[in-house]
Amino acid sequence: MSDHPSTYVPKTGIEKWLDSRLPIVRLAYDSFVDYPTPKNLNYWWTFGGILSVCLAVQIITGIILAMHYTPHIDYAFNSVERIMRDVNYGWLIRYVHANGASMFFFAVYVHMLRGLYYGSYKAPREVLWILGCIIFFLMIATAFMGYVLPWGQMSFHGAVVITNLIGSIPVIGTPILTWLQGGFAVDQATLNRFFSLHYLLPFVIAGVVILHIWALHVSGQNNPAGVEIKSKEDTVPFTPYATVKDGVAIIAFLFLFSVFVFFMPNSLGHADNYIQANPLVTPAHIVPEWYLLTFYAILRAIPDKFLGVVAMFGAIAVIFALPWLDTSKVKSMRYRPVMRWFFVIFVVVCLGLGWCGAQLPDAQVIPGFPSFNLIDGQLNSYLWLTRLFTLYYFAFFLFIMPWIGLKEDPLPVPASISEAVLAEHNKKKG
Amino acid sequence: MKSLKTIGLKTVGALIAATVMASAVPALAAGGAQHAHEPKEGFSFTGPFGTYDQAQLQRGYKVYREVCAACHSMNLLSFRNLGEKDGPFYDPKFKNPNDNPVVKQIASEFEVADIDSETGDAITRKATTSDRFPAPFPNTAAAAASNGGAVPPDLSVITKARHGGASYVYSLLTGYKAPPAGLKIAEGQHYNPYFPGDLTSAWSGDHKHVPAGGVLAMAPPLSAGQVTFDDGRESTLSHQAADVAAFLEWAGEPKATLRKKTGVAVLAYLLLFFGLTYASYRMVWRGKH
Ligand code: HEM
Numbered sequence: 001m002s003d004h005p006s007t008y009v010p011k012t013g014i015e016k017w018l019d020s021r022l023p024i025v026r027l028a029y030d031s032f033v034d035y036p037t038p039k040n041l042n043y044w045w046t047f048g049g050i051l052s053v054c055l056a057v058q059i060i061t062g063i064i065l066a067m068h069y070t071p072h073i074d075y076a077f078n079s080v081e082r083i084m085r086d087v088n089y090g091w092l093i094r095y096v097h098a099n100g101a102s103m104f105f106f107a108v109y110v111h112m113l114r115g116l117y118y119g120s121y122k123a124p125r126e127v128l129w130i131l132g133c134i135i136f137f138l139m140i141a142t143a144f145m146g147y148v149l150p151w152g153q154m155s156f157h158g159a160v161v162i163t164n165l166i167g168s169i170p171v172i173g174t175p176i177l178t179w180l181q182g183g184f185a186v187d188q189a190t191l192n193r194f195f196s197l198h199y200l201l202p203f204v205i206a207g208v209v210i211l212h213i214w215a216l217h218v219s220g221q222n223n224p225a226g227v228e229i230k231s232k233e234d235t236v237p238f239t240p241y242a243t244v245k246d247g248v249a250i251i252a253f254l255f256l257f258s259v260f261v262f263f264m265p266n267s268l269g270h271a272d273n274y275i276q277a278n279p280l281v282t283p284a285h286i287v288p289e290w291y292l293l294t295f296y297a298i299l300r301a302i303p304d305k306f307l308g309v310v311a312m313f314g315a316i317a318v319i320f321a322l323p324w325l326d327t328s329k330v331k332s333m334r335y336r337p338v339m340r341w342f343f344v345i346f347v348v349v350c351l352g353l354g355w356c357g358a359q360l361p362d363a364q365v366i367p368g369f370p371s372f373n374l375i376d377g378q379l380n381s382y383l384w385l386t387r388l389f390t391l392y393y394f395a396f397f398l399f400i401m402p403w404i405g406l407k408e409d410p411l412p413v414p415a416s417i418s419e420a421v422l423a424e425h426n427k428k429k430g
Numbered sequence: 431m432k433s434l435k436t437i438g439l440k441t442v443g444a445l446i447a448a449t450v451m452a453s454a455v456p457a458l459a460a461g462g463a464q465h466a467h468e469p470k471e472g473f474s475f476t477g478p479f480g481t482y483d484q485a486q487l488q489r490g491y492k493v494y495r496e497v498c499a500a501c502h503s504m505n506l507l508s509f510r511n512l513g514e515k516d517g518p519f520y521d522p523k524f525k526n527p528n529d530n531p532v533v534k535q536i537a538s539e540f541e542v543a544d545i546d547s548e549t550g551d552a553i554t555r556k557a558t559t560s561d562r563f564p565a566p567f568p569n570t571a572a573a574a575a576s577n578g579g580a581v582p583p584d585l586s587v588i589t590k591a592r593h594g595g596a597s598y599v600y601s602l603l604t605g606y607k608a609p610p611a612g613l614k615i616a617e618g619q620h621y622n623p624y625f626p627g628d629l630t631s632a633w634s635g636d637h638k639h640v641p642a643g644g645v646l647a648m649a650p651p652l653s654a655g656q657v658t659f660d661d662g663r664e665s666t667l668s669h670q671a672a673d674v675a676a677f678l679e680w681a682g683e684p685k686a687t688l689r690k691k692t693g694v695a696v697l698a699y700l701l702l703f704f705g706l707t708y709a710s711y712r713m714v715w716r717g718k719h
Contacts, residue, residue: 082506255697
C-alpha cells in the first residue's frame with residue numbers, strides 16, 4: 001500500500017551505496033517481502049502468482065523455440081517438427097509452450113472470475129482491473145498469432161477466417177485487411193509479421209503486468225470479505241505467508257500442467273494442425289483453440305458478419321466497463337445472496353458458449369427433439385442455444401449487474417477482515 | 431465459504447471437462463464414420479507407461495517399406511532415425527545411429543538424387559544414414575496423376591494428424607468392406623466405414639440410414655500373406671496393419687517413451703515438492719487462520 005512506509009534497512013555497505021542511487025532492492029523488499037497482504041486470502045488469490053509463472057514459462061520456451069523455428073510458409077511446419085525430433089529436448093520445449101498457452105488461459109479465466117465474484121474491480125481498483133483486461137486482450141492476440149506459426153491446416157484457415165472478419169468492416173475494412181495481411185491473402189508476409197508480433201507482444205504483456213502489479217500495490221489487495229484493510233491486525237507480511245501459499249498453488253498447478261505436457265500433449269490441440277497448411281483444401285470444420293471458443297460462439301451467434309465482429313469485441317469491451325456497471329455497495333458476492341446465483345449462471349453460460357463454439361450451428365442440441373423454424377434456423381439447434389447464451393452474457397453485464405445492485409438486500413458485511421476471520425473460525429468450531 | 435468452495439471446485443471440474451469434451455467434439459462432427467478401434471491384442475504404447483515394442487516396429491517398417499512406400503512419402507524421417515533410442519533398429523552398442531550397421535545397410539539399399547560436386551552434373555548415389563527417406567513421386571502432381579487424382583498424404587505424422595491416431599490407421603487398413611447395396615461408388619474409389627466422409631449424395635436407400643464412413647482413392651493396400659515377417663509372426667491382415675500402425679505411431683512421436691519416462695520423474699518430484707511446501711505452509715500459517 002502506498003501509505004505503508006518502507007521498512008527496508010540496507011545492511012551492507014554495497015546495499016547502502018546502491019540504495020541511495022537506485023533503491024531497487026528497497027522496491028523488491030517492500031513489494032515482495034514486507035508488503036502487507038490481507039490474512040484471509042483463499043486459494044483463488046494464488047492465480048496471480050500462477051499467471052506470472054505462466055508468462056515466464058511462455059517467454060523462456062518461446063525464445064528457445066524462436067532459435068529453431070523458420071517463419072517461412074514452405075518450412076515452418078517442418079521446422080516445428082524438426083524441433084520435436086532433432087533439437088535436444090525440443091519436444092519438451094514445444095509441448096510446454098503449446099500446452100502452456102492453454103494453461104495460461106485456464107489460469108486467467110479463473111483469475112478473472114475470482115475478480116468478478118469478489119468485486120475486485122470496484123473502487124479503488126478500476127485501473128487495476130482495466131490493466132488486467134488489457135493483458136487479457138493482448139493474450140488473445142498473442143495466442144492467435146502463435147497458433148498460426150506452425151502453419152498447419154487449422155493455423156492457416158483459422159487465420160483466414162479471423163483476418164477476414166476485419167474485411168467485414170464497412171468502407172475501411174478491405175484496405176485494413178490488405179494492410180494487416182501484407183497482401184491480398186494470408187501468405188508469407190502474414191506469417192512473417194505474425195511471428196514478429198508474436199515475439200513482441202509477450203514483452204508488451206510483461207510491461208502491462210508491471211503496471212498491473214504497481215496499481216495493485218497502490219490500492220492493496222481485495223479479499224474474500226470485500227472490506228478494505230483497516231489495521232495491521234488485518235494483514236500478514238507477503239513473505240513468508242503469501243510466498244509459501246502461492247508456492248503450494250504453483251506446484252499443484254505445475255502438476256496439472258505436467259500431466260498434459262508429458263502424457264497427453266496433443267489432447268488440447270486439433271489433429272488437423274498436424275497437416276501442413278494447404279490453401280486449396282479447407283478443413284471440414286474450422287474451430288479455434290478451446291480458450292477462444294466462447295468469443296467465437298458470440299461471433300457466430302449474430303447473422304450479420306460485421307455485427308458479429310462488433311458483438312465479439314463488445315463481449316470483451318463490457319469487461320472493461322464492469323467497474324461502472326456494477327451499482328452494488330458491497331464488493332464480495334459472499335454477502336450478495338441474489339447476485340451470486342446470477343454469477344453461477346454466468347459461469348455456466350460462458351462454458352456453454354465454449355461448448356457451442358465447437359459445434360456446427362445447424363446441429364441439433366437434443367437429437368430428434370421436435371422443433372420448428374424460427375427466423376433463420378431451427379429452434380432446437382446450436383444456433384439458437386448460442387443466441388440464448390449470448391443474450392445472457394450481455395444481459396449479465398448491461399442489465400443484471402446495474403439492476404440487482406440497486407434492488408438486492410445484501411447480508412451484513414463484517415466490520416473488518418479480522419472480524420470476518422474470527423466469525424469463520426467460530427463457525428468452523430460450530 | 432463451504433458452498434463457494436464446492437461451487438468453485440465444480441467450476442474448475444466443469445472447465446476441465448468442457449475442455450476435454452470440446453477437443454473431442456470435432457471427431458463427432460467430422461462425419462458419421464465408424465469409431466476407430468485398436469487391434470484385439472492392443473497396442474503396447476498406449477497409457478502413461480506404454481512403450482514401443484521394438485520387434486513390432488521392425489515388422490512395421492518392413493510393411494511400410496514393401497507396401498506403403500510405393501505411394502506414401504515420409505519426408506520427416508531420415509534413415510538414422512531408425513537407429514535412434516526407442517527406434518526400430520536401435521542397438522545399445524551403437525549410441526550414434528550413424529554407426530549402426532543395420533541402419534547403414536538399410537540406407538545403402540536406396541538411391542538418392544545428388545549433384546556431382548566436381549562437375550555439377552545431376553547424379554544418383556547410394557543413400558547414407560543422414561539422408562531422408564526418398565519420396566515415391568517427384569512432386570504432388572505426379573503423385574496425383576498416378577493415384578486417380580488423389581495425393582497419398584505424407585505419413586510422417588499421420589497418427590497425430592487423424593483423430594484416433596494409430597487405432598484409426600489400423601481400423602482404416604482392416605476396415606474395407608463391400609459397399610452396402612444402394613451406395614454408388616465411383617470408378618477408382620473404395621468404400622471404408624472408418625474413413626470420415628458424408629455419403630448422403632451417393633446413397634439411394636433410406637435417407638435416415640446413410641451408411642457410416644466414406645470413400646477414398648486408396649485401394650485396400652494390405653492382404654493376408656502379403657509381407658513375410660522375418661520373426662515368423664503369422665502374416666495376417668490384422669498383424670500387418672497393427673505393425674505398420676505401430677511403426678507410424680513411432681514415426682510421429684519418436685520421443686514418446688522418453689517423454690513419458692521424464693513425466694513420471696517430474697510428477698514424482700512435484701509431488702514430493704508439494705508435500706514439503708504444504709508442510710511448510712501449515713507451519714508458517716499456524717495460529718494465523
Ligand atoms: C503471452 C505469452 C505467449 C503465448 C500465450 C503464446 C502462445 C503460442 C501458441 C498458442 C503457439 C502455437 C503452439 C502450437 O500449436 O505449436 C505458439 C507458438 C510459438 N511461439 Fe508463442 N506464446 C507466447 C510467448 C512467446 C514468446 C515470448 C516467443 C518468442 C520469444 C514465442 C515464440 C513462439 C514460436 C517460435 C512458436 C512456433 C513454434 C510452435 O508452434 O511450437 N512465444 N505460441
